[in-house]
Amino acid sequence: MGKSDAMSDNVDGTESGIVWIEQSGPIAELILDRPSKHNALTPSMYRDIARCCAQINGDDSIHVVIIRGAGDRAFCAGSDVKALTGYADFWAWRNREDYIPPILSLRKPAIAAVKGWALGGGLEIALACDLRVVAKSAVFSAPEVALGWNGAGGAAQHLTRMCGYGQAMRLLLTGERFDATEADRIGMVEYLVEDGAELTTARQIAQTIATHSSVATQAVKAAVRSALDVTVAQGLKYENELMSLCFAKVEQGKDR
Numbered sequence: 001m002g003k004s005d006a007m008s009d010n011v012d013g014t015e016s017g018i019v020w021i022e023q024s025g026p027i028a029e030l031i032l033d034r035p036s037k038h039n040a041l042t043p044s045m046y047r048d049i050a051r052c053c054a055q056i057n058g059d060d061s062i063h064v065v066i067i068r069g070a071g072d073r074a075f076c077a078g079s080d081v082k083a084l085t086g087y088a089d090f091w092a093w094r095n096r097e098d099y100i101p102p103i104l105s106l107r108k109p110a111i112a113a114v115k116g117w118a119l120g121g122g123l124e125i126a127l128a129c130d131l132r133v134v135a136k137s138a139v140f141s142a143p144e145v146a147l148g149w150n151g152a153g154g155a156a157q158h159l160t161r162m163c164g165y166g167q168a169m170r171l172l173l174t175g176e177r178f179d180a181t182e183a184d185r186i187g188m189v190e191y192l193v194e195d196g197a198e199l200t201t202a203r204q205i206a207q208t209i210a211t212h213s214s215v216a217t218q219a220v221k222a223a224v225r226s227a228l229d230v231t232v233a234q235g236l237k238y239e240n241e242l243m244s245l246c247f248a249k250v251e252q253g254k255d256r
Contacts, residue, residue: 003033017041019048021055026063026210027203028056032125035071038117040080046099053102063214064206065106067129068113068199069122075112075138078120081147100153103128107218109209113202114138115195119177124153127162130221133191133202134180140188141177161228163187215249 003020017034030052032039056062069075103110103125112129118140126132126140142159144151151172159168163186171178184192193201209217219242227235 003031016044019045019052021052023062026061026214027066027206028059028062028064029066029068030056031068031070032076033070035069035073037080038074038077039069039071039122040077040083041099041121042080042083043096046097049099050097050102053106057105057107060214063108063210063217065108065110066113066199066202066206067103067110067125068202069115072116074116074122075114075118076122076125077117078122078124078143098153100124100128104154107221108214109206109217109221111202111206113198114180115198120144120151121153124151124155124158127158127188128154130224131190131205132188133193133198133205134183134189135193135195135198136180137195138180138183138198139177140179140183141175142172143175145173146175159188213246213249215246219243219246 002022003018017032017037017039020031020033022029022031030049032041032045034040034042034045056065099121109131110129111131111133112126113133114126115135115138118126118138120141120143123140123142126134142151142155150156156168156172159171167186180189180192183189191201191205223235223239223242226238230238
């Protein structure tokens, strides 16, 4: 979904924001585009994310995804709290079309290029990616507890697995902001880079990944993700099946 396609589904692109795909060869960039509001997400942007992720999964020419925020100031400031008043009641909120499940459903490797603010849902989007390239001036937080609720987009799940129980509890119970150096120290960052280098670095990493068989990189992602949920024995069996599928693709001459 290009920018013009996204805007056609969004009457007021400035106020409601849009999410769109820019593709260069085998690399797609999923762009959170509401810079005037630090790319804070609205319900229409939730739906855009779901459509973009489905498009990426269905397009064999795309091998790698970079998720980034538009503008110079932010990756994503989370959900726009004012926009949440549009839900009729808690049941409507419970049954909303959310944005984290589509990102987690991406079969292709996903890289977050993070600059500026990555708060609430922005933190959760970064955590849902496979790799994080983070500018040194980036600022993270999970502020939901201060608003009277918990986050529902995976911060507890992903921080606990990446950084450990104590670090997850510290950040989620206090809601305190933490900088890129601290995020790197606790194991949340794969690439810590100078300000302005996050997108260039993410593109370089994506290009390296894209030189490999897309079947192989998707198999690697599936194997690593499964390791979070299954026993070692089950994981080994799954890895063997994935490797067999990769061999089958090679034999068919369709390993790209």
